[in-house]
Amino acid sequence: MTGPARSVPLIIRLAVPWAGALLIMLAAVRIGGPVAAVIGGALTVGLALLTIRLLGRHDWPAAGLPPWPKAWPHLLLGFLGWLVPCTVMVIIGALSGWLRFAPALPPGVLGVIAIQVAVAVLAQALPQELIFRSAIFAGLSERFGGWTLILLQGVLYGAFLFLAGGLRDPLGAGFGIGVGIALGFLRAITGSVWAPVGMHLAYRLATGLIGTADPGLVTEAPGLLPGMLIFGAVPFAVALTFGETLVRIIPGLSAAGRVTKIVG
DSSP: OOHHHHTSOHHHHHHHHHHHHHHHHHHHHHHOSHHHHHHHHHHHHHHHHHIIIIISOOOTGGGTOOOHHHHHHHHHHHHHHHHHHHHHHHHHHHHHTSOEEOSSOOTTHHHHHHHHHHHIIIIIIHHHHIIIIIIIHHHHTTTOOHHHHHHHHHHHHHHHHHHHTSOOSHHHHHHHHHHHHHHHHHHHHHSOTHHHHHHHHHHHHHHHHTSSSTTSSEEEOOOHHHHHIIIIIHHHHHHHHHHHHHHHHSTTOSOSSGGGOSOO
16 A cells, blocks of 8 residues: 555545445435436445545555456356355245246336346446445455454445345344355455455345345245345355355466455
8 A cells, every 4th residue: 555545544444435335325215216226336336446546545456356357257256156056046945935936927027127137236236346345345454354354344234234224124234244244255265356246246136036026027035034045045155165165276266465365
């Protein structure tokens, strides 16, 4: 880090992206609709990038943003590593009666899916990961490492979701912290924010399309406990185990950087 960045207290470099992202999300939620959500996501991305370069004075790789040739394998690792076990759990859930697919696709389903994809990418996965697993993660890594770093950014993420209104009960808040810890762990072992972006995207698409009956793909969505198995414990555990194993056995899969060294 360069000298000028050291003059900005760490608490400010953490509070600015955290509070800024929260205010943007609250405004987008208040306005409502996918257009407001996408615009809010774009503003959040800009806030994250400005925080990384102007407040933190981190270079892009140090903030978990390697060049694209190194980034896309991380994106696929996070996306497929989570989606495959979730798909298996969805099949098990359908056979067990935990969820019921609609007998026929509802009219306009392709439009609904397209909106869900756009919102998941541009308003949720990308902006939130750039804020928490890039800007805030990079700032925290100056003082903390290993599990302390992962737990702290997970708590900040859970508090963000709770105050933004997405999680209004203690169990939901705890689950949000757990998701943040899982995403932070993947960020740490790969050294790349693109791995948690992929995982976050898969998670948001699955819960947005199948975790609720609103899009019309399912007539009965999973209850609380089955939902935590289908969309939570099993896919995250399998994805993180798989990701850590690949990082250990494939040279060069983990980006260089001291914050990645929490395993092995």
